[in-house]
Amino acid sequence: MDQISFDISIVEYGFFASAILVILVGLYGALVKKSLIKIVIGLSILESGVNLLLITIGYIQGGTAPVFSPQLLKDMPLTLENIKALGNEMVDPVPQALVLTAIVIGFGVTAVALSLVIRLYRHHHTLVIDEIKNLKW
Amino acid sequence: METKTLYKKLTSVFLNWLFLFIVWNAFTSSFQAQEVITGLIISFLLALFTSRFFDCCSLRVLHPVSLFYSIVYVFVFLIALIRSNFDMAKRVLSPSLPINPGIVKFKSKLQSDFAKMMLANSITLTPGTLSVDLIEDTLYVHWIDVKTDDPEKVHAEIAQQFENILLKIFAE
């Protein structure tokens, strides 16, 4: 097979920029919107943006996923040099591990938030935040 | 009566086991001894738990005739799928959109749920048709180019070729 390259450095700052844009959109939704569900949607969008940013930070040009699969190892003996050489061509695994945790935690928070929304609706019969202001916001 | 249900249960577990084992090996696709043994154990345990849902077919599907017709079915299905796609491409690409849609119905002769589902799926993927609902054994089909609304003719037009093969596979 001839070498097919998928060079994503051509977008340069595209990933950073769109992650920041998504973060901003999410923040806007969480801060300005009046509907409770919209606020939660805004939060989950914000979270997506942060996750994308984290993964983008960990990306290394031309790297591959940090999985030492048989296909990658072929018949190399398992020596320190070989592993190091392979590891140098891999993207940073740490941000990926962090994002995994962050995604799951974010889902938990979203679930709690939405159950609160359901309960608020049961008491107030509306989702508009202005009409729920019993306590001073 | 008692034995028959037990027999049914056993066949169901067995078929489920077989099915899951095949699926497992397809997932791992490495055929190392460790993987295969683990697959056997896991699929057996899972088969015990999920066998009450797995009532699609009896042992009859392992009969050579059934297997043969299954392969035939796959080919017929693929040909129908490709035909349907070219048909759809023709309709989509032609500027005037030559369509005359409507919903027609017909009765299927198939018995088991699974066979009916296969039929409905096949119909969805064949030229110009989309199964909308299945009530008892009446299939409601959205047809992009309605030629007739007589159930018999519709049946002959849309479902005949699949149904015959499915009848042979499931031996009904």
Added chain:
Amino acid sequence: MKKILVLLLLAVFGIYLADVLFSLEFGKQFFTDGVKDFYLTKGPLDLKVSNTITAIIVNFRGFDTLGEVTVLFLATTAMGGILYKKRHKVGARSVLFPSSQIVMAGSKILFPAIILLGIYVFVHGHLTPGGGFQGGTIIATGFLLMLLAYQDYTVSHKVLTIVESLAGITFVVIGLMGLIKGSTFLENFMPVGTLNNLFSGGLIPIIYIVVGFKVGAELTGLIYTALHEKD
């Protein structure tokens, strides 16, 4: 008015953040001696785990995973507490009417396959992408399929609780056994095998299986609680 103010504020924030972040070059590593090199060599060599991310999640930073599992457990508990519905009546329906026969027949055959897929994902967590969380989520999705398709499909809440608790206890006990057998919490005390075999990685597959069961039970319980929440 508030909108414009917020937009302005966000614009300033975004421009500043972009300004700072753009000083990083895309696709470059910005530090010289990070922890990642250690993980990338120790993972395959010492732990014999092919998927370094799994090695990080379960072993190097296994404590985070314990916390993460706890977060999901808490979310389920919190959801039950917040929705404060008294125990739903027996025979309460999750959906109002059953789906069409086609979906029902399809889900019957897809359900075992999806559960098997979930099990595959968490059993092979150390070899391929995926692991306990993904596998557990897939299992929960399988149950969701059944709940959607059938009107009267029920999952025993008691069984879910027991599975969840037992899995959580197993996780902590495995950790504490590391404390007893080795010297620290969550320390690997099992033989590690050879790289890229199914039976390798010492404790990692075991912990991931436990996590898979726990997450599956938790998310199923969460969906189940939420689906029965109908006024």
Added chain:
Amino acid sequence: MVGSPILFVAVPLLAAFLIPLFGFIWKELVRIVPGIVLLYLLILSVSLYIQVLQDGTIVEQIGGWAPPWGINLVFSPFTGLLTTLMLFLAFIIWLYSYRFKNVDFEPSKKYFILLLMLVTGSIGIVLTGDIFNQFVFIEIMSISGYALTAFYTGRDSAEASFKYLIMGSLSSMFLLLAIILIYSQLGTLNMADIASKAHLMKPEFRVLALVFFIVGMGIEAEIFPLNGWAPDAYSQAPGPIGAAFSGIVVKAGIYSIIRVTFTLFDVEGTMQFLVLMGMITLVVAEMAAIKQDKIKRMLAYSSIGQMGLVLVAFGIGTEEGVFAALFLMVNHALVKPLLFLSASYLVFNSTEKSIRELNGLGKYLPLTSFLFALGAIAIVGMPPLSGFWAKWSMLTAAANSNMILIIGLVLLVSVVEIVYYFRVVNRIYFFKKEEDVEPKKPTINAMVSMIVLGILIVTIGFYPDLITSYLHEASESLLDKGKYIQDVLSAGQSIIQ
């Protein structure tokens, strides 16, 4: 070796996973087990703390990987002090809520699981030496916090909880952003490692990361623009949970801010920033507190004000200042729960929960009222009680650093506090109840827990030397950044060679 710091997290988690199973066996176990766990941990914590004072910091490496590669727990004189304090309070709160208000609120298994997790999250924040792990613990703590705030079935509690949730999750996103910035520069997540490498970061990254950290953790620590959730949550949550918030959660938040500013980064002007934020928080909160007519909201604002005071004291930056801040924290951690616990019985029967309804309760509930008054005196800093020594040490610290403005401000604030606390005490003792009511008598265990707190306050008031040596140790260990780095990283150095 008495035990390992990991047990502070592992044992409560084990208990939390076990509690649902106990629920199937015997309902009462659900309530007893958390108490046993907390008592055990308290004993462990005290013994570990004594050991640490003699032998130096214990660093627990989880998974057998030395820092910076693995996660580590640091049990130093400073964190040990906070842990012991938190566990003590947790035990008191458990005792109080063991049969809390049998009438309409039965503490169920969910309540105890969440309470246990709230405590565990806070202890994890204090003990951990890894920023991402701290994020995870913050999430554990805040999710339990959200759920506990909404534990009452009223509608306002859900609203307060939602508010808390929105602010909490926004701030945790900022925390994640800060972690991203740090990781992108240094490639490590361990606090000691970051501290030793912090000079390698580009300055703008350092400043931005610090700001994000303070925004992210300020939510738990109730710094001024981020404390909107606190009064609602305190007033809507069940009584013991208000106490837990003010006694445990806030301490964890303050701890993490302190850890970040003192150990992780030395950015020019951070201390001044802390003083400024603390002063704004203090002034705004006290002004708000004086206007409140609901008792729990008043207590909440007072709590925010105290946190501002603590921040100011930390911001002085000298050893004396840190000592004063720690003294204030300990004082607040003992007194505010007492106030919350007693106030929640004082207003138990009223629907409004306002101060007006406290009229003349001193006759009906003499002991509870007395304890409330004791707490009020202690927190404003009247001479014989513990609060006085705390404020006094703060004033001396400020005077030694020539911060006259702070002295003036503290005195002014004390006057304000006197005004609004004595308004309440005045109503309790010197007003007449209009109609005869039958107030709810506290249960015995609640009474015991409150009396224990009261005795402690009085004891510390008369013998402040009992704790000052510990506080000095703690503040030294906080300020000695080099020793922290060395303690944590030395194990790793030996492994790699």
Added chain:
Amino acid sequence: MIIYLIFLFVLLALMVGAAIYSIMQKDLLYAVIGTGVISLVLSILFFILQAPDVALTEAAIGVALTTIIFIITIRNTVRYEDEHDRKENK
């Protein structure tokens, strides 16, 4: 090469667009579909950034579970953001 560039830019733009769409859309169901699109695209982006584990998690959690939780909330509350939109759309 240029096609990869276009491909990536379309994906990035689609993500940002879906984010804006789901914030702006008055019908909450459509907003939820928008979030589904976000996590779909995000998943491919993670894939492109060589993070298959994260792509898997995002797919598993974002596509099915978040959707069902949001849908349950919508079913228990209202489908439209404002009261008057309900009449317009119905």
Added chain:
Amino acid sequence: MKEVLEIIGALFVLLGGIFLFLGGLGIVRMPDAYNRIQAGTKATTLGGMSLILGVGLMETSWLIKAVVIIIFIAFSNPISSHALARANYKRKNFPYLKNTKGVDAYKDAYLNENKEEQS
């Protein structure tokens, strides 16, 4: 042999791409939801199947897994589109009919069902 398989696989991939594109075009051009579902399902199913099969042929050791994905797609896509069509009918979006004599046999069954539910 390998080269031949690669070329065949590449052609399959190209065919799949074209069908995916046609699916997209179909859902844009068709006049109502049912027709769009028809166009979308058929074209994307075949497109996806052929593309994945093409990849499987190009890299023969991947074939088994590719076939698994194909089977999953072939199995689940029609079901979801069927569910979608039914849901669309239940929301009272009746199909677009070209002339007034258009056939809608489902309407009776649907109305009967509704009557049963009400009574």
Added chain:
Amino acid sequence: MIQIIIYVTFGFMVLGIIFSAWRIMKGPTAADRILALDTLTTISVSGMVLLAYVFNRFIYLDVALIYGVLGFIGVLVIARYLEGAL
């Protein structure tokens, strides 16, 4: 040769994505939008498989497989909601 074909395929997929996105934005009824989401899912699965080929990693296929399964359930959820069953 193969490279050119893959380029072209990516081009077609981009067009398909754009069309689906347009339908999601525009599409009068909810069913249209979900259909477009479904189409987008299938295109994504195919795209993932193709990308796995481009990156030459076998393990990436798992992601596509799971994506296909879960995307189906995601669509089914919304369809069931539209039916009024949820």
